[in-house]
Amino acid sequence: MTAMKKRPYVLVLALGSSTLGGFTLALLAAGSLLLAPRTAHAVGETTGRITGTVIDANTKKPLGGLEVSATSPALIGEPRSATVEDNGAFELPELPPGVYDVEIGFPGLKPLRRKVRVRQGENTPLNISWSPEIEKVQTYNVIEETHLTHPDTAKTGTVIGADTEARLATRRSYQNVLNQVAGVSYPTDPTQNTIPVIKGANRLQNRYLVDGLDITDSVTNNFSTQVNFDSIGSIEVITGGLEAQYNALGGVVNLITAPGSDKLHIDTSFYIQSGRFGVRNQYGSQVYENELPLSTAPGVNTQNYQANFNISGPLIKHKLWASIGLQYDRIESQLPIGPPLNVQHPARQQNNFFPRFKLTWAPTSKHRFTLSGNSDYAYVRNRDQSNGELPNVEYGQNQGGAFGVVQWDYFHSNSLSTQVQAGYNFNNLEQRPQGQFIGGIDPCPKPYTAADCAYDPDRPRHTNNFDGSIWGNGIPITIDRRHTWQFDVSVSKRGRAAGTHDAKFGIQTRFAYHNFFRHTPGDSFLTSNSGQPGLDGLCDPATGRNCNGATLTEAPEFSNNQFGAGVGAYAQDRWRITRRFVFLPGFRVDWGYTRNSLGQTVSSLVGFGPRFGFTFDLTGDSKTIFSAFYARANETLSLLPASRADVDAPQRRYVWDNTQQRFVFQSSSGGAAGYRLDGQHLNPPHDDEITLSLTREIFNNSIAAVNYTYKRISNIWDAVEVNQVWDPSGTRVVGYVNGQPERVFLYTRPDGNYRRYNSVDFIVESQPTKSWDIYAAYTLSFLEGPGSDTVGGTVGGGSAYANPRQYKFFQSGYLPEDQRHQFRARVSYTRSGFLFGVNMNYATGIPLSKLYFNATDGTFSIRRSPQGTDPAAPNSVGNIAAFRTPDTFVVNVRVAYDFNALIGQHLTAIVDLFNIFNIDTPTSLTTLDGINFGLANRGRQAPFRFQLGLRYLY
Secondary structure, eight states: OOHHHHSOOOOGGGOOOSSHHHHHHHHHHHHHHHOOOOOOOBOOOOOEEEEEEEEETTTOOBOOSOEEEEEOTTOOSSOEEEEOOTTSEEEEEEEOSEEEEEEEEOTTBOOEEEEEEEOTTOEEEOOEEEOOOBOOOOOOOOOEEOOOOOTTOOOEEEEEEHHHHTTSOOOSSHHHHGGGSTTEEOTTOTTTOOSOEETTOOTTSOEEEETTEEOBOTTTOSBOOOOOGGGEEEEEEEEEOOOTTBOOSSOEEEEEEOOOOSSOEEEEEEEEEOTTSBOOOEEOSSTTOOEETTOOSOOOOOEEEEEEEEEEEEEETTTEEEEEEEEEEEEEEOOOOOTTTOSOOOOEEEEEEEEEEEEEEOSSTTEEEEEEEEEOEEEEESOSOOTTBOGGGOEEEEEEEEEEEEEEEEEEETTEEEEEEEEEEEEEEEEEEGGGSTTOOOOOOTTSOTTTTOOOTTOOEEEETTTTEEESOOOOEEEEEEEEEEEEEEEEEEEESSSEEEEEEEEEEEEEEEEEEEEOGGGEEEEEOSSOOGGGGSOBTTTTBTOTTOEEEEOOOEEEEEEEEEEEEEEEEEEESSSSEEEOOEEEEEEEEEEOTTSOEEEEEEEEEEEEEEEEESSSSSSEEEEEEEEEEEOOOOHHHHHHSSOEEEEEEEEEETTTTEEEEEEEEEETTSEEEOOSOOOOOEEEEEEEEEEEEEETTEEEEEEEEEEEEESOOEEEEOSEEEOTTSSSEEEETTSSSBOOEEEEOOTTOOEEEEEEEEEEEEOSSTTEEEEEEEEEEEEESSOOOSTTOSTTTOOTTSSGGGHHHHHSBBOTTOOSEEEEEEEEEEETTEEEEEEEEEEOOOBOOOBEEETTTTEEEEOSSOBTEEOOSTTOGGGOEEOBOOOEEEEEEEEEEETHHHHSSEEEEEEEEESTTOOOOBSOBOOBSSTTTTSBOSOBSOOOEEEEEEEEEO
16 A cells, blocks of 8 residues: 555645545635735646556456556656556656656566657546566567547647647747637637637637746736747647636637757758749739739738747756757738728838747756746837828837746655746837838838828828828837736645545736836827818818818827736645546635726726536546536736726817817817726626537547537626717717716726627547547637627727617627637648648638717717628618628648658758638728728738748757
8 A cells, every 4th residue: 555545635734634525625615725915817737647547457456556657758857656556546747748658567577568648737548458477578669649538627628739730831820820729719810810719708818828927918918928939849728627727718828838858959940931932913802802913013022931940958967958949030911902092001021039948957856947938029010001001101010028937846746746936027019100110111102102101200190081091190109018927836736535636726926017108199190081082081270171070189198007916826626536537626716906007996806716517437448528617717917907097198189160160179088087997896807617528539549529618708897988978879979977078987897798608619639640630620609798898908899888879789799709610620641751731720700890980089989780780771670781701711731851761860841832722801891881891901811822941850
């Protein structure tokens, strides 16, 4: 009998229990006992585990006392070992992701050897039927096994390894890789694949982790860091069933970079996608129009170049590993000519520099230290990309930052381990008019003149609302800096009490600081709505020409800053009550606090998050698993509301008076008086999610799964306008509550601001041999509710609370991210150095809403039918029609050959073919009421192009 079995199971922090009921109560109480004054969103799991049983092949009885050991190039230090218990069970926890050689045996007997793949955050089941034999000399040929049924967790999603991505043609960013996972979509930027929507949550509700550090932006709640692509070891994408250590309203992206090994490895590559490597034709602006082969306009300029260098190896074998690398990108892209200006817009040009390093030190078998650092500086010319702007209206962007994280893992024993992690992340985003940026503005396109494109730093921006064109100057100068600090501690305890337990307890802390500065050119901006397009429709205040309906807004310079802090505590158990049934009780508590520049408390929120579910092994062999899980997650720390509910540049809005032939004051906003804080409403934004899953291992290393997800995200942050009094139609302001002609926003979390999501996923994942890698998934989903925005942070949504008369149109219809059908698949095959891989994605279009001009605020914000529709004919309910973008379909292909058989070195030539069918579907349509309504306005699927690559591995 092992030491683990000689004494009752004792939980950390004196939560001891020797009975089933007592253990459960102790676990649920742990959340409150661990609480100490961020919201702790997540600390990513960086390891996996192997669990299993050993039985006699003849008697079918458990074999206790055997020794189990695991070795891997990914495991620094000594092999990990354990003793099989009397009931035949064993566990090897805290294993870095990789392929492991597992050996089970006893002195004098021939050992049994198996090779299995361990993935981060997952359990690899290894059930063995063994007939002991006398040891003798033998040659072993062990086949790698990848078990994907996960018998002790209800998480949905998958893990994508570097070896899988090396088989496919992708945009070589971890954000693009996510599109290969069921439940993930990119509805608002389908050609870029940068900011995903996961299981119905909006783009600002996911969490991003790199080497355990939460790199989620503290203000935008988006990813904050790019990573050298070839340095990525694996990416875990969790779409549902989040256990208590994670806290996200959407999904979790958990990325692990390669740590090095006891052998020297060099990985260097170069990729080129010249503008000549593909279709460069112009396209028509109508949805049904395709290429314009006889167009006299120059071809669209799209080209990418990338160089990579990574080196890793031992500084001290078995003790200290190092891995360093650098990636450089040069990316150019360009819109086809389109309305309203119908001239070629300048190309977007981006230069990226992504250095990184990682040190792994194992001074003894019980300690492992990891230090990881990363930077992602980039600068971008002509960032905006709009066919309604000349070169002088474009803007440039400097972006990037750096992070560092140190982690200490202490393996006291197979039954007890701890982890301590600390990290810092800095991000900077600077935007300024292109005239002040690197290289200045591009040449003026004909028929416009140099005077039309002249840059004047003090000239106000002027928008023609009739056709959507913008003139005069670019965006304001903005400088935005974010700092975040993270400190997390966790304890894992494994033992026995009315079954076996694998429990984890932790405290997660986070502190965030944000500073923002803005200067508007000319300290003002104008809008015109005269009914004339282009320059001819702009208001001339000196003469009064075209000024009917024009507005002038004064916007002086300003800056502000915000601070946030919070703590989360969690407890999660995997309680195997019987060999087939695993109960998953968990709980977390989160507290978050934010304040603005004036020292006002914007939020002080507490969220309680029960997590519980179960898995049931239907066939008793870990091959058919049914699971059910309920989770509540809470968002208690976000600087986005605090950055909005803060001192803003006081704005004074004027409208043109034809009688007086001048602009007259209408309203004001901003300063410290343009907002109010809701100190009464205590509910934090939260989601309630139910996942049901049935997974079956259909043959070797292959599964088929069906997942159902229900999610409701409630009390989403928004800005509720509380001062304007609208007429019954919601198109005209007839008064003000405080008697002052100004907009006042209450920053709160309305009970009626929700998102509701239902989906079914059908998934096949298979690696039957080392030659094949297959994943295919179909998703049917429905996404509805009024929660299309988060205090102005969600692109393209619009707020249901800016005008109370408009709420009814948001409450009905489908949300802007609703995609009814999605199908994605990746299939790759390699043999004798040849590789062929296909990656495809099909998605139905997303809802759009026709918008009408609102004279009160000078923008297109009025709806006349539910979101996702076009009212078609005034006052005719029967003519309301669904309004969606067309479906998108993309197939990419990689063909490669490794010359190792010919030259003895792994030198691989690569050809990537993107959009091989050259489908040119519009990805965005004009939604504003006017002459361009319904036309393609911001580009189409990128046309067919190919990329050449050369990669050397040592």
